[in-house]
Amino acid sequence: MTITDRLSPEALARARRLLLLATVLMVGLVFVAPVSRVIAETVDPSRATVTGTVFDDRDGDGIRDQNERGVPGVLVSDGAGIVQTDGQGGYRLEVDPERRITDLVFITQPSGYAVPNDEFMTPRFWADLGRLAADDEKTADFALTRVPGSESAEFSFANIADPHVNPQLPEQIREINATKDELDFIQVSGDLTNSATNAEFEAYLAATAESELPVWPAVGNHEYQSSAGTTYAARIDNYRKYVGPEWYSFDYGNRHFVVIENNGQASSAEQFEQQLQWFRRDLELNAQDKRVVVITHQPMNLTFGGNRAYDVYGELLEQYGAELVLVGHAHSNDAEANSEFISTAKHVQTNSSSYTVDQTPRGFRYVHMKGDTFENPFRVYGMDHSLVLTNPVPGASIAAGALDEIQVNAYHTSDEVTRVVYQLDGKGPWFRMTESGEMSWYSAWRGPRPSAGRHSIEIQAHGPGGTLWSTTETFTVTTEKPVVPAATNDWPQxxxxxxxxxxxxxxxxxxxxxxxxxxxxxxxxxxxxxxxxxxxxxxxxxxxxxxxxxxxxxxxxxxxxxxxxxxxxxxxxxxxxxxxxxxxxxxxxxxxxxxxxxxxxxxxxxxxxxxxxxxxxxxxxxxxxxxxxxxxxxxxxxxxxxxxxxxxxxxxxxxxxxxxxxxxxxxxxxxxxxxxxxxxxxxxxxxxxxxxxxxxxxxxxxxxxxxxxxxxxxxxxxxxxxxxxxxxxxxxxxxxxxxxxxxxxxxxxxxxxxxxxxxxxxxxxxxxxxxxxxxxxxxxxxxxxxxxxxxxxxxxxxxxxxxxxxxxxxxxxxxxxxxxxxxxxxxxxxxxxxxxxxxxxxxxxxxxxxxxxxxxxxxxxxxxxxxxxxxx
Structure with missing residues (x-):
């Protein structure tokens, strides 16, 4: 008997991931020293220095006043090095000016605070430093505003994927914002554009400007501008200029959200290792006392998802008990609990807001964080206060013996229906119905059965915030006997x-x-x-x-x-x-x-x-x-x-x-x-x-x-x-x-x-x-x-x-x-x-x-x- 014969499937999976982790780490031990000093140890010693302060912007004007204190312990990074602000909120970060074309420095938004949003409702957790040169010294301050209640373990956000600057995106953003429930932000799992052109990014931002909520982006495989050049730095530059860094993290409530690039574009040994080690350090500093949510573009459980080298991320995430992975890319709906990629997490793929490949209706998700649990209901776009009586059939003649129940389909894109009631013939009590699935509500007939003849039934659907919509239909009851379904020939496939x-x-x-x-x-x-x-x-x-x-x-x-x-x-x-x-x-x-x-x-x-x-x-x-x-x-x-x-x-x-x-x-x-x-x-x-x-x-x-x-x-x-x-x-x-x-x-x-x-x-x-x-x-x-x-x-x-x-x-x-x-x-x-x-x-x-x-x-x-x- 071999050792693999004696190991459980779970142990074997873990052993595989440990082996993969060791394999990837052999590519280069770039981050042996503390991450904030690591860039200085590479072959090219040229450096630029960025300093600044992260402060509590009490008046929300984005400018630090004398009475506005610094915020200690906030992480600051350029995507390679990571430092923490000191007791006065100050930081000093050395960056490699050759790493990217547009150099960015960003912070990890701490729980209880919010970064400001720009005019397009993109959170400005990042500062654009332009193109740095060796020995440059730059200053970048970051304003934070306290948000009462945002440290709660119960909050909600919306998740959309692959909008591809489709013409309906502004209306889709408005539909999400129209919810009567408390919603804290929107997150986009990549493919904001088709070809990463200036015009496409501007169209995307014009759509997100319709939002009243911040919109956090992630990079998809369509965000690399092939016409810009052959290097990764050149192809990703437009994304960075318009919406920020391609990997980053932020906190909300008791969750740590980490956004990563898994499109296989940063695929050189140096690029891959750089993100992996940033990711490792980010989790070490942020995830010890928080529940981890991963946002990325490509699925890690499909044949055409993220490159197999990214399997190593699963082992790291399992160490921190990651609970949720949100992805797009496949333009399909596919939610998997306890996936092989991360056994602790639900792997949730949301179909495209532009077009779907599995032919599901286009839609998005709400994610409701509820303490140590969460829900991720899928919502279909373009259904405005829909209410359809499905039984009895409106306008139909129905045998009295067939009147065993009432069923209604009620749906509204922005909000989940909370209650449905009906009343017969405009009089008597209103009866509550029972929910089934995401749309249907039903009830056995209550009260006296309708007599032969014409009848009316009014249906009312209720949503959060006191919203109500209704419809009234008629049907005719007959004394005929209902026809019982009977089979003859098979219909086997x-x-x-x-x-x-x-x-x-x-x-x-x-x-x-x-x-x-x-x-x-x-x-x-x-x-x-x-x-x-x-x-x-x-x-x-x-x-x-x-x-x-x-x-x-x-x-x-x-x-x-x-x-x-x-x-x-x-x-x-x-x-x-x-x-x-x-x-x-x-x-x-x-x-x-x-x-x-x-x-x-x-x-x-x-x-x-x-x-x-x-x-x-x-x-x-x-x-x-x-x-x-x-x-x-x-x-x-x-x-x-x-x-x-x-x-x-x-x-x-x-x-x-x-x-x-x-x-x-x-x-x-x-x-x-x-x-x-x-x-x-x-x-x-x-x-x-x-x-x-x-x-x-x-x-x-x-x-x-x-x-x-x-x-x-x-x-x-x-x-x-x-x-x-x-x-x-x-x-x-x-x-x-x-x-x-x-x-x-x-x-x-x-x-x-x-x-x-x-x-x-x-x-x-x-x-x-x-x-x-x-x-x-x-x-x-x-x-x-x-x-x-x-x-x-x-x-x-x-x-x-x-x-x-x-x-x-x-x-x-x-x-x-x-x-x-x-x-x-x-x-x-x-x-x-x-x-x-x-x-x-x-x-x-x-x-x-x-x-x-x-x-x-x-x-x-x-x-x-x-x-x-x-x-x-």
Missing amino acids: HQGNERHSGVATENLGRDLDLAWIYRTPGTFLTGSPVIVDGVVYAGTRDENAEDVSAVHAVDLATGRKLWEFPTDSSVSRTVAVHDGVVYAQSLRANLYAIDAATGELLWKRSPEAAPEPYVQRRWGGWGVTVAEGKVFWTHAERFGPGASGALEALDPKTGTTIWLAPMVNNEMAGGTPVVDGGRVFVGNGGGNGGKVLAYDVATGARLWQSSNALSGTGGGVPSVGDGRVYVGEDNAVVARDVVTGSDLWIHRSTGPSLQSNDAVTSTAAIAGDTVYMGFPDGRVTALSAATGAVVWSTMVPGDIDQGGVFGSPVVTGDTVYVGANNGHMYGFDRATGAIVWDYETGAWNATGAAVTGNTLVFGSWDGNLYAFTKGS
């Missing part, structure tokens, strides 16, 4: 079968009645429900790492839970069911085989571990397909066979590998596989847009690799039929020959996309000689399968935040059902495109529907499954 064709054998018609709503605390996005043997199966996402990701089994007839299987992270796409087994993949690239009857785990597959001393990074945000005696899944890792993305075929009973084939990209690589005619097709994401790869089902040999005719991030899932494979991207759909992979035709939707990366998540439904597709410009379009010619195209309403069609169309009889981001599920006339049915949830409806017997089921961003039956 995405879009009904391994070809993803999206066509039901049943004809549901256009008069659908709500049968039941099944609530979960998670969310549904592009992962559709499936139905087998009268049971609905669906996987939920977890936007906040609150242990709500799971696979749910629901009785079709009643909408009651049969079982729930928790997963380690979000189940982002569609599960598959075959021969009594549910196959589900999680975002951390774990594949679960679950007994369909009992919900018990049968087997589990995970990517292999990273080589010593590194941490493995994994991604598995796609669905599973079962066909020809194999389970097909895609996954990506930083190390191992998934380093370029992997398509793998497994034995359904045991999970053993039959074959594994590399793809061409591990940046969100994959796509739910589609199988037909002895071939398996998969979209390959990242920068490859609508590229499709084809493999031999039996051997895994790659048969062809398509063109990259469509740009984008590869969010589409292919479908196949009649010798053509279809995939969407870039506000378009392309058809390719299944044998050769050659492009046959491309249709680009005619309107401007309401999603700024033009993502197409819709899977084309193929019915006879017609293909049906949803597009991000808000169109649902029927196309000739042979030529791509438009048969009809219908635009649905929407705006930049609640617009576009991400749902996958499903054809049943003469109706096409598809969900839209404007909060509606629509039925379209198959021949003309006219809207013939409409149901509103008030949340994004980006899943496809599942159809069996007399029932249609779909999921919504509100975390609920909705079942409708063919009307009586």
Whole structure:
């Protein structure tokens, strides 16, 4: 038995990190002496000297008066050396004038104080010294203002990521500031700009000037101006001139916030070691009695995140029990508690305020610090006092026997809803409702049941600060008996079968009645429900790492839970069911085989571990397909066979590998596989847009690799039929020959996309000689399968935040059902495109529907499954 056999997984992880730490430290022991003297010990002895005072600016004018004392013990740094102010608040710091072009000196804002904000609401914790020369002597004083209550362990701030100077940024800043809750500051996790130009930084600052709160920045990989030169100092200079140093720290309450650069740009041995040792010293001086929060740009748990050399930071942060890491970069939502990178911390990735790659609604987070705990709820932009009655259906005729409960979706971007009440027919008591997830409120009917006839119901939603908004709807109660959902044919995987064709054998018609709503605390996005043997199966996402990701089994007839299987992270796409087994993949690239009857785990597959001393990074945000005696899944890792993305075929009973084939990209690589005619097709994401790869089902040999005719991030899932494979991207759909992979035709939707990366998540439904597709410009379009010619195209309403069609169309009889981001599920006339049915949830409806017997089921961003039956 080796020593690794005797060590626990936790001990092994720690040993790996210690080895990595030792490896990195061997690069150079630059900081052997106290950090404030270290620069003098480098090869180049030229120095400039900066002196000054950090003082208590009692009148807030930024000028030190005689009665304004210095503040002792404040840290002052240039990003390399660190000194502390003396008993009178004075400091002396020697800096290397060759280290950067624009030389900055900055302080660590101490708890209980605030630095002043400039006209753009950027905290001015830093002083711009211009370009120093050897032997220069400069003075930089720093004003601090006492903030009563800011030493409390309970406070809140907002976290946004990757704004990329998008046109909506000023309004997004205003939405955050509009909160009625106490909010102390805003923090941006990098990619403020696209190319780090003067014009982009000025646009970013014009947006932050809209804020009433300070806005703390972090450097992203788009903050390096490539046209400025080849050196790190040249490329980072614009960032430094406009918003300050690229690594720094500040205190608020009982938390120490440390902002670091992990984009791999400061990658020379000297630069890397300089930040690492500054980081080490900062923690030694600040983190002994505070809880640590890390703010950086690139995720440390994804294949395309921070360079593996930065794994060493995890070991240092674990020593101080870091509790939270806030990142961006991937334009996706992914929150992971107790990550492998830092086992003590929650690793929280927030999607982009500009455009998203995982196709989640654009948004931000509030982070509520509550003593020794915290919450990090995700908030969706652009929802202004939304209030939608989902049950009973407004304007509908409802069988008296179906009136078992009331449900409402209530949401406001700036504030969390605190209370919802309802009143029937404008009289009698107001009844309180119970919250479910981030949007839904429900209640069993209270008081007398409504009699046959027309009724009204008024709903009131309440928020903090006494805010209130309301709506009144009507419905008609009938004496008819409600229709009970009943199954016939199975709908076992995405879009009904391994070809993803999206066509039901049943004809549901256009008069659908709500049968039941099944609530979960998670969310549904592009992962559709499936139905087998009268049971609905669906996987939920977890936007906040609150242990709500799971696979749910629901009785079709009643909408009651049969079982729930928790997963380690979000189940982002569609599960598959075959021969009594549910196959589900999680975002951390774990594949679960679950007994369909009992919900018990049968087997589990995970990517292999990273080589010593590194941490493995994994991604598995796609669905599973079962066909020809194999389970097909895609996954990506930083190390191992998934380093370029992997398509793998497994034995359904045991999970053993039959074959594994590399793809061409591990940046969100994959796509739910589609199988037909002895071939398996998969979209390959990242920068490859609508590229499709084809493999031999039996051997895994790659048969062809398509063109990259469509740009984008590869969010589409292919479908196949009649010798053509279809995939969407870039506000378009392309058809390719299944044998050769050659492009046959491309249709680009005619309107401007309401999603700024033009993502197409819709899977084309193929019915006879017609293909049906949803597009991000808000169109649902029927196309000739042979030529791509438009048969009809219908635009649905929407705006930049609640617009576009991400749902996958499903054809049943003469109706096409598809969900839209404007909060509606629509039925379209198959021949003309006219809207013939409409149901509103008030949340994004980006899943496809599942159809069996007399029932249609779909999921919504509100975390609920909705079942409708063919009307009586």
